[in-house]
Amino acid sequence: MGASRLQLIRPDWPVPANIRSLVTMRTGGASQREFASMNLGGHVGDEAGSVETNRRLLAAEANLPVDRFHWLEQVHGVDVAMLNDVKPAQVPRADAAFTSQLQQACCILTADCLPVLFAASDGSSVAAAHAGWRGLAAGVLENTAKCFNEPTELLVWLGPAISQAAFEVGQEVMDAFVAQDSASAACFTPSSPEAGKWRADLYALARRRLHSLGITQVFGGDCCTYTDSDRFFSYRRDGVTGRMASVIWLDSSPENIRA
Known part of the structure; x- marks a missing residue:
C-alpha cells in the first residue's frame, strides 16, 4: 500500500511515551459532497459505508483494531463513559470517555466544539472530553x-475548535459562565451588546476551568475550525457537515516507559 492520505494533527505535548493521541482533519477519506472527505460522524447524514471506510482508515493509521475505537452518543452533557467497563458494541450516551486499559481509544467527534484530551503524568490513564x-x-x-x-x-491538550472571533453567542451563554465565575467575563468580547451578543473564547473558558482544578499543564488551543476550511469541518460555517475525531489511548503499560 502507498503512503496514507490522511492529514493528521499529532498533539505536541510532553506526555509519557506510552500515550498516543491524534486528531483527524477533513481530507483523505471516502465521504462525498458536504461530508468530503474524512467524516467520522455516523449521525450527520453521510453514507454509512463511507463512515465505516473512514473509521477503518483511522484504525490503520493508529495501528489499532477498529473495535478498539469507542465512539459516544454525544449530547452536550457531563457524563463520562468508563471504557474499562464498556463492551465494544456499546455506544455510551456521554460527552467524555476515560480508560486505564491498554489500546482502548477514547474518541470525541467535533466540528466547532472543543475536544479536550487528558493524560495522567505517570502514563496510567487517559481521557477525552467534548466541550461545547x-x-x-x-x-x-x-x-x-x-x-x-x-x-x-x-x-x-486543547484540540481544534471555533475561535473567539468567529463564535458569536447570546447573553445567556455569558450569563451561564459569569454566574459561576465572575472573572470569566474577560473571556467574552462585545459583538452587539445592545442585542445581547458577545464573542466567546472557548479556549480561554476551558483554561479557566482547568486552572481552577489546579491543572496548569495545558497545551494546544491555537486553531480555528470556522476560518480554516481547508483543514476542518465547521458546523457553524456550513450547517450540514462532517466531524473530525480527537483520539487518545494507552499504547503500552506505564512500566514500559524508559526512564
Missing part, C-alpha cells in the same frame, strides 16, 4: 478530571 459551551458550563471538564487519581498531575 453547554457542557463546558455544566462541568464536563471537572467530571472528567475527577476520574483520575491525581487530577492536579494531569496534562491537558
Whole structure:
C-alpha cells in the first residue's frame, strides 16, 4: 500500500511515551459532497459505508483494531463513559470517555466544539472530553478530571475548535459562565451588546476551568475550525457537515516507559 492520505494533527505535548493521541482533519477519506472527505460522524447524514471506510482508515493509521475505537452518543452533557467497563458494541450516551486499559481509544467527534484530551503524568490513564459551551458550563471538564487519581498531575491538550472571533453567542451563554465565575467575563468580547451578543473564547473558558482544578499543564488551543476550511469541518460555517475525531489511548503499560 502507498503512503496514507490522511492529514493528521499529532498533539505536541510532553506526555509519557506510552500515550498516543491524534486528531483527524477533513481530507483523505471516502465521504462525498458536504461530508468530503474524512467524516467520522455516523449521525450527520453521510453514507454509512463511507463512515465505516473512514473509521477503518483511522484504525490503520493508529495501528489499532477498529473495535478498539469507542465512539459516544454525544449530547452536550457531563457524563463520562468508563471504557474499562464498556463492551465494544456499546455506544455510551456521554460527552467524555476515560480508560486505564491498554489500546482502548477514547474518541470525541467535533466540528466547532472543543475536544479536550487528558493524560495522567505517570502514563496510567487517559481521557477525552467534548466541550461545547453547554457542557463546558455544566462541568464536563471537572467530571472528567475527577476520574483520575491525581487530577492536579494531569496534562491537558486543547484540540481544534471555533475561535473567539468567529463564535458569536447570546447573553445567556455569558450569563451561564459569569454566574459561576465572575472573572470569566474577560473571556467574552462585545459583538452587539445592545442585542445581547458577545464573542466567546472557548479556549480561554476551558483554561479557566482547568486552572481552577489546579491543572496548569495545558497545551494546544491555537486553531480555528470556522476560518480554516481547508483543514476542518465547521458546523457553524456550513450547517450540514462532517466531524473530525480527537483520539487518545494507552499504547503500552506505564512500566514500559524508559526512564
